[in-house]
Every structure is written in C-alpha cells, then in structure tokens.
Amino acid sequence: MATIKFIQHDGNTIDVQADNGTSVMNAAIDNMVAGIDADCGGECSCATCHVIVDDAWMSKVGTPTAQEESMLDLNPDREANSRLSCQLTVTDDLNGLVVNLPEFQY
Ligand code: FES
Numbered sequence: 001m002a003t004i005k006f007i008q009h010d011g012n013t014i015d016v017q018a019d020n021g022t023s024v025m026n027a028a029i030d031n032m033v034a035g036i037d038a039d040c041g042g043e044c045s046c047a048t049c050h051v052i053v054d055d056a057w058m059s060k061v062g063t064p065t066a067q068e069e070s071m072l073d074l075n076p077d078r079e080a081n082s083r084l085s086c087q088l089t090v091t092d093d094l095n096g097l098v099v100n101l102p103e104f105q106y
Contacts, residue, residue: 002095006033006051009103018090024099025049025086035101042086047071048105049085050078054098061088061097077102 004027006014018027028036028049037048044067053061058081064072068087072078085099 002090002092002097004028004090004094005096005098006035007098007100008033008035009101020091022090023086024051024088024090024094024097025084027090028085033101035105036085037105038086040086044068044071044084044087047075047084050075050102050105051083051085051088051099052079052102053081053083054100055081057094057097057099060093077104 002018004016004018004024006028014033016027016031023042025036025038025042029038039048040046061083064083068084071084072082
C-alpha cells in the first residue's frame, strides 16, 4: 500500500491510497482523480494518462520502456519528467510519490 499525491494544474492536491501491484493510473481512476483519462485502459497506446513526476521521485520510478518513450514523444507537452502513469507500478518504494497532472488533460 502506498499513498500517491496527485497535484492538479490548479494546485489542488489529492492523496489516494493504492495497493501494491496496481498502476498509478488505476489509482487515479479508482479515486476519480480528474486529469487522468486513460482512454486505452493501460495498454500504453493513448498517452492520456500523462503525468509529470516530481523531481524527488525520478530515481524511484525507473525508466520508460521503448514503447512508453515512443508514446511520450508524440505528446507536444512532454517534459523531462513526463511518464505514462499506466506504466508506473505501485510498490512500497513509491509510498509518498508526487505526480503533477498536465492542464491539457482536463
Ligand atoms: S492509459 Fe493509455 S497510455 Fe496509459
């Protein structure tokens, strides 16, 4: 179990509890966090689950796969810390993870 903090584009923060093994995307969907659409259901093929990981957590989330990289490259709003939240698996190590939600997903 981990707490994930979602920071929406207006500064509103939402803390959700997520079970280990679920994705950060599913943690958002299960808790109706606005700003995560997840149109493909977690298949790494839509990029509507884009999040920007807080600097302090970049070393914990690992690196994107080639498929995730290719999807991120299609996103004009990609930033250095951009990730697809469906590709981030919740573990104890991610307890306290902070991610920012891009404005264009609202
Ligand atoms: S939910 Fe579609 S890429 Fe993540």
